[in-house]
Amino acid sequence: MEKLIVKGGTRLEGTIPTSGCKNAVLPIAVAAAILGDGVSVLHNVPNLTDVNTLCAVLEGLGATTKLKNSTLYIEPINHLEYEAPYELVRKMRASIYVLGPLVAKLGKAKVSFPGGCAIGPRPIDLHIRGLEHLGADVTVQQGYIYAQAERLTGTEMYLMGQHGPSVGATANIMMAATLAKGTTVIRGAAREAHISDLAHFLNAMGADIEGIGTSVLTIRGVKHLHGTEHSVISDDIEAGTFMVAGAITNGDVYVEGITERQLPAVSEKLVEAGVELDWDNNGVRVTTPRELRGIDVTTEPFPGFPTDMQAQIMGLLCLASGTSVISENVHTDRFIHAAELNRMGADIMLDGSKAVITGVSKLSGAPVMASDLRAGAVLVAAGMAAAGETVVSRVYHIDRGYESLEEKLNNIGANITRVND
Numbered sequence: 001m002e003k004l005i006v007k008g009g010t011r012l013e014g015t016i017p018t019s020g021c022k023n024a025v026l027p028i029a030v031a032a033a034i035l036g037d038g039v040s041v042l043h044n045v046p047n048l049t050d051v052n053t054l055c056a057v058l059e060g061l062g063a064t065t066k067l068k069n070s071t072l073y074i075e076p077i078n079h080l081e082y083e084a085p086y087e088l089v090r091k092m093r094a095s096i097y098v099l100g101p102l103v104a105k106l107g108k109a110k111v112s113f114p115g116g117c118a119i120g121p122r123p124i125d126l127h128i129r130g131l132e133h134l135g136a137d138v139t140v141q142q143g144y145i146y147a148q149a150e151r152l153t154g155t156e157m158y159l160m161g162q163h164g165p166s167v168g169a170t171a172n173i174m175m176a177a178t179l180a181k182g183t184t185v186i187r188g189a190a191r192e193a194h195i196s197d198l199a200h201f202l203n204a205m206g207a208d209i210e211g212i213g214t215s216v217l218t219i220r221g222v223k224h225l226h227g228t229e230h231s232v233i234s235d236d237i238e239a240g241t242f243m244v245a246g247a248i249t250n251g252d253v254y255v256e257g258i259t260e261r262q263l264p265a266v267s268e269k270l271v272e273a274g275v276e277l278d279w280d281n282n283g284v285r286v287t288t289p290r291e292l293r294g295i296d297v298t299t300e301p302f303p304g305f306p307t308d309m310q311a312q313i314m315g316l317l318c319l320a321s322g323t324s325v326i327s328e329n330v331h332t333d334r335f336i337h338a339a340e341l342n343r344m345g346a347d348i349m350l351d352g353s354k355a356v357i358t359g360v361s362k363l364s365g366a367p368v369m370a371s372d373l374r375a376g377a378v379l380v381a382a383g384m385a386a387a388g389e390t391v392v393s394r395v396y397h398i399d400r401g402y403e404s405l406e407e408k409l410n411n412i413g414a415n416i417t418r419v420n421d
């Protein structure tokens, strides 16, 4: 089992590059492999475990994929394999993205029901409801979802759940609707940048999607989609993680390849906490000229504060003066990292969907455990700021969503070693 040994007391200084967006690449690769009639080429693709797992799922369906130097070549499926097996789907929930495209392209799909994970039960009722709205017959038996339809038929639907819009359901239904007969209107659609990037990719394949970036998407069905070439947007959450890493180490870091409009709420909250952000058209310089102060943060769907930055800002606020309150409104169980931060000397109290953080003057290194990819990232960041050594275990979580994390951070002053015990 690999671990990261993080030497504390390091101050980050220099330029750190942002890789391609994991949560954009995953649905885009599915669209390219299942919906397209020709080869697609994706640029700016990060070399992540999740990307490799998805490629294995797509190869299992009959596609051919090759990732080389951040470029992913995808040759679509060309036979009627329509099953995404448990052993792959259990590794990565985003495998559910093949459900809608398979029904749209082949008229049927058999996809293992994705399990829950450390941050909550992760239901897929909106995915299923959306497909039923499009006329698919969907049943769940022995842990598998079976879906079929002669041809999907466009319709109007409201795709909002009790926690707001669903990124995954919006992606799944939007992809399925591109080949449906007639027009589909999705109200309550997710507006995350990676949903917009997927929509732009689908239109480049010949789809007809309007309302991109808004909560109402109109998709006029077409008969065929062709392969295309596309450069994936940069990863806002990776960039936000680096901004927090720069701030928590009281460093002077330029995060390259990101724009403020990709991270409006994160920028606003970091400035409110006392971080200085100097944006230009290719990135942002992060410094902390004054003591950080406690703030309140509520996670919400885009354009609100992203849940995928909740762990990271919690780590930063552990060292802010005063008290901060974080309300996690998107996932039902996304505070596991709080106990690990408390092991490092933080003072965090949990109360349902709220975390109350009382600032402390310093953190101290300790052995800690990553529970999901963002929790792992904040433990590395806290370890860099802490006194002494922090050993982060279950690093496989981090590798799912961060490309060469320790190399990137060591290049700007961190002291992180990966060991295999």
Ligand code: EPZ
Pocket (backbone or CB within 6 Å): 023, 026, 093, 094, 120, 121, 122, 123, 124, 125, 126, 127, 128, 161, 162, 163, 164, 165, 166, 167, 168, 169, 190, 307, 308, 330, 331, 332, 373, 374, 401
């Ligand atoms: C995507 O997950 C991201 N994953 C998550 O990022 C991210 O936390 C989440 O969106 C919210 O932004 C990928 O893009 C691969 P949702 P997803 O459907 O699609 C509820 C990371 O760190 N819901 O937007 O699964 C759900 O329980 C990962 O990169 C239903 O109730 O999230 C949650 O409370 C972690 N029914 C809320 O909606 C459904 O059918 C938002 O979930 C689907 C979701």
